[in-house]
Amino acid sequence: MIELKQLTKVFTAGGADVKAIDDVSLSVPEGSIYGVIGSSGAGKSTLIRCVNLLEKPTFGQVLVDGQDITRLSDKALRQARHNIGMIFQHFNLLSSRTVYDNVALPLELAGASKQEIADAVLPLLELTGLGDKRESYPSQLSGGQKQRVAIARALASKPRVLLCDEATSALDPQTTRSILALLKDINKQLKITILIITHEMDVVKTICDRVAIMSYGKIIEENEVEQFFLSPKTELAREFVRSAIHEKPITDIESRFSPEPSEGARPVVRITFVGKGIVQPLITKVARQFNTDFNILQADIETVNEKAMGFMMVEIVGEPEQIEQSLAFLKERVQLEVIGYVG
Ligand SMILES: Nc1ncnc2c1ncn2[C@@H]1O[C@H](COP(=O)(O)OP(=O)(O)OP(=O)(O)O)[C@@H](O)[C@H]1O
Ligand SMILES: [Mg+2]
The missing domain is CATH 3.30.70.260 (ACT domain)
Known part of the structure; x- marks a missing residue:
């Protein structure tokens, strides 16, 4: 569903080149939940921003649903982006708009009628558990509720792909679990392919089917999640697995x-x-x-x-x-x- 081929992104900052993405190829199967995990600065956000061209790759291809979006005209790219929803760590809601109006925004921008908007927004508010919050403003919501609004808004244009950049990193463990359960639900019910960027192995453990580890701009290991837990190959992968299973140092025989x-x-x-x-x-x-x-x-x-x-x-x-x-x-x-x- 999403295919990255030899993706490279070089930033030039203060005269020096930073290779944020270094020759990454990966394939996200249709209908899957795919996790990319890595330490801070590994290039995860840059990678996911290349998938909807918020960041323009320096080299390589980005295929979404078979279409190379790096080659599209501006108009065709806007169209292609309807297929790609995105949510972020800090929700990015408009504070002056109600929950309903935040979710409605992408449809308004696309010129939908009031009726079309209502037909799309109301079921999404139900799906995301916000039925009774439609007239609330973002400042009146908890972090978890704000992320639900962001998810509903991302789904408004009926995308086939949802990109999540650290979507639960600002939330407490219990709220994280409820948002992850919602994402799994959306994946199953709406058959949306989900690409998740995270530094938390618990996220991968809870909902992902496949996982890739990123380090210094490269994918150093990739596998089905179960296999990844059974036999991590790189030292970084082993560290992530140990953190996710809460392995303790063996003090009594130390x-x-x-x-x-x-x-x-x-x-x-x-x-x-x-x-x-x-x-x-x-x-x-x-x-x-x-x-x-x-x-x-x-x-x-x-x-x-x-x-x-x-x-x-x-x-x-x-x-x-x-x-x-x-x-x-x-x-x-x-x-x-x-x-x-x-x-
Ligand atoms: N606009 C930019 N200009 C210059 N360098 C950048 C830019 N954006 C990112 N970088 C650099 O690219 C590298 C990867 O950054 P990126 O934000 O993708 O990492 P990340 O894995 O998402 O980290 P984190 O977990 O902290 O969010 C870093 O070295 C960063 O400093
Ligand atoms: Mg990031």
Whole structure:
């Protein structure tokens, strides 16, 4: 639905060139919710602004629904933008207009009649849970309500794509959850493809189907969200995953812990798996079969893109050969990584 090909954006500031986007190619499947995550300054906002040409790429192509929008005339671009809604961290509402009039604005600008506007706006206010707020002004709304208005306004021109730049970053955790649930709803009900830029892995975990990580203007890793959580490949991806599963440092064995193996030291492994109630029977079986013991240091079930995923940290105790056999057996059945040893 959205395809970026060799996208590059260079800013010239104070005589120096900044390559904010460096040869990025990515493909957002129709109907998906696609997350782009990265640290501050990675180029995320620039990337998403290139998708509706708020920022003009220095090089490369931006295809939306098969159309290369970098080649359109101004008039054709205005038309193409009706297909692309956008919401921001700071809502960008007009303070002098009511909720209804804010949502109506894009339709007014497009020359719609009063009746056409009412027919479009009222269902959107219902969809976004603002039915009783239509005559309120932005200053009378909470942050979450303001973002709902911004979402309704972005949907007014019936776009096929919704771009979200840090749409929940100014909101508290509970409001964030409700806005994410609304975005998922919109994606399912209206079949809108959503591209989300965020620095919060929780956003990716909660609603995205696919995710890309950006670092210094490049996409360094890209995957289906579940696979991304199961086996992150780059160090940055591993850091983001650990933050999302709230993994804690293993303080109770810290003094005996070493990343390197040594004589008689026992491995500490991180086990990741999809589904509930899978790993406990597996561990019991391995323990029996190979006569090893499992000391569970941490265990957690998280919901990743609506599926249960388990994350566990265990110390395996036993004879070296039996530990090896246990590891080999487990590796064939779950995602497993030896993170260190305790003596
Ligand atoms: N208009 C501009 N002129 C010059 N440099 C810019 C401009 N906009 C962005 N940059 C630079 O491009 C790089 C990427 O910025 P961008 O805003 O895309 O990052 P980001 O990933 O969205 O960061 P954050 O998470 O802080 O919002 C930064 O180094 C930034 O300073
Ligand atoms: Mg940004």
